[in-house]
Amino acid sequence: MQNKTYHHGDLRNALILEAIVMLHEKGIGGLSLRELARRLGVGHNAPYRHFKNKQQLLEAVAATGFRRLKAHNIRLELELADDPESQLFESGVAILNMAMEQPELFRLMFGGYLSLGKCGPELKEEAHASIESLVKIISLAQQQDIFARGDVMRQTLAAMSMVQGLAMMASSGMLRDNVTGDEQQFKRLALQVYDILLMGLKKR
Amino acid sequence: MQNKTYHHGDLRNALILEAIVMLHEKGIGGLSLRELARRLGVGHNAPYRHFKNKQQLLEAVAATGFRRLKAHNIRLELELADDPESQLFESGVAILNMAMEQPELFRLMFGGYLSLGKCGPELKEEAHASIESLVKIISLAQQQDIFARGDVMRQTLAAMSMVQGLAMMASSGMLRDNVTGDEQQFKRLALQVYDILLMGLKKR
DNA sequence: AGACCATGTGGACATTGCCCACATTATAAT
DNA sequence: ATTATAATGTGGGCAATGTCCACATGGTCT
Incomplete structure (x- = not known):
């Protein structure tokens, strides 16, 4: 038995x-x-x-979350090898999806629950890797003259901030009331918001 | 005694x-x-x-935080009456400052701790008011042909997302490691990120 | 003065994080 | 093969917490 x-x-x-x-x-x-x-x-x-304690368990959980995103990004890198713009978009969609489907895990990862200054090395590495993969995508986009040349970190931070902020709003229901609760409509709105980011990033 | x-x-x-x-x-x-x-x-x-319970106390605390931001915004509206671009910038700075100086209060307000769907009316009203004030600023900027005409909610959401995301990164120390820990340098980076947002919003 | 309601008090209980000493199993050294 | 040692799991225990209860106190209104 x-x-x-x-x-x-x-x-x-x-x-x-x-x-x-x-x-x-x-x-x-x-x-x-x-x-x-x-x-x-x-x-x-x-x-x-x-x-060692509850905090460490939570860190390991968050690290697992980041690892899942990383796995997804690696697949994207293969499928969309020479299309950094699509790569950026799709990795943003992945975060958005995580925020909608597993809001609490998302909150644990991006909600500042783990001040990252005091967290263990495992989580720190995964979080850094997560950033690095974005940096790679964006510098590729600059090299291909899709994005305006300039400080890569600045554009990376802009993209991360926008996606993370949007996802947080989505997961905490701060939109549900302004956007008539329709999921379809939310996705459309998210696309339009993403366009604003792109306009800020693209070469003109 | x-x-x-x-x-x-x-x-x-x-x-x-x-x-x-x-x-x-x-x-x-x-x-x-x-x-x-x-x-x-x-x-x-x-x-x-x-x-009624701990959750309600936390909601009241968060509502107080939003009320403080609102008070600040009202002052801005008087001082910068016909300059929506500066209003937007300054209200963003206020949120950034809150994220740096009172990170835990910021986290409570913007970290999705209060799913806002299940929270009481006080917090819901304050959060909505917070959004509404942004909507007002942005539609003013559109009327003055500073921002591109179009769906106001889309631009509002973009601005909120960017600022909120940036502030969250800042408060959770996700930048401290990439930005050499210098506060001065962080502010410069934040300004540059904000420029990307502006490029996405402005009329061209 | 007396009734009523808001507010504050102490007791109680289940739950939790974490510490301790101890039990069981896997691993490695003799 | 036997035995020491480390890894892993067990139970007991403690202080702290959130929340419920009955009761105390003090304004407020008739």
């Missing part, structure tokens, strides 16, 4: 995955280490063998 | 103000109703006569 051994075997990953589920169900505030342990059928202290 | 009466007199406001202080010291997670009560020298249940 119970194929459960004393040692779980892969508890660390199981914790992260179940945490993502629980995050989605109950939000960041509702995620508790003890219930997490209960759900996985282990004692309330087992998680502490893999994470 | 103790000018303390049984009834505090203005506990509701005192709670909100002290909550803002405590927020700044300990972050959202570290804010507890009980310590709040302790700090104000009242019983651990007194707050419940003014707020």
Whole structure:
């Protein structure tokens, strides 16, 4: 009946995955280490063998989120190798989708929950890699004379800010009231907002 | 010695103000109703006569934050009556400043902590007012042919997203590492990012 | 003066994060 | 193969917290 051994075997990953589920169900505030342990059928202290404290578990969850985005971006880089503009767009769409489909995970990643100055190296690396991939796309766009030449970091920051801000509004429902709640219409609006960003970035 | 009466007199406001202080010291997670009560020298249940639960207290705090921004915007509207471009810029600066000086309050307001769909009417009104004031500024800029004519909501959303995203990055230290930690340099970078937004908004 | 309602108090309970000592298993050294 | 050692899981315990309850206190209005 119970194929459960004393040692779980892969508890660390199981914790992260179940945490993502629980995050989605109950939000960041509702995620508790003890219930997490209960759900996985282990004692309330087992998680502490893999994470020093709750904060570290959350960091690992966030890092997993960034890793998923990175995986998506790598696929984009292959499929749209010489089209940086589409790459930028699609990676923005991915973030938007995450904000709509897994708002709590998105909030954990981009909501400033992890001051990133005090977080562990794993999360820091993933976050940096996330930025670096954007930098790469944008400098490619500059080289192809699609975007105006200039400080790459400036354009990167502009793109990140715009997408992140838009996604945050979307996930926190700050739009639902102004945009008649229609998801289709929201996507149209998001596209138009993205156009404004593009106009600011493109060569003229 | 103790000018303390049984009834505090203005506990509701005192709670909100002290909550803002405590927020700044300990972050959202570290804010507890009980310590709040302790700090104000009242019983651990007194707050419940003014707020149904912790969530409602946080909403009131966030609403207070929005009210402060609104007050600032009203002043700007008087001082820069016919200069919507400067109004937009300055109200953006105000948000940036809040993100740097009171990052936890900023996070509470813009970090999606309050899904705004399920929050009380007070916060909802303040948040909406905040958007409306931007709409006003931007339609003025369109009328003066400073910004390209078109859907006002689209431009409003673009401006909000950009500023909010930039502020979130700043407050969560996601820049500190890429921008050599120099505050002066960050402000310069922020200005450049803002220029990209303006290029997207302006008439050409 | 007395009734009523807002406000503040203390007690209680379940839950949680985290610490401790101990148990069980895997790994490696002899 | 046996045995030390590290990795992993278990239970107990503690202080803190959010929230519920009954009760106390003090204005307010008739």
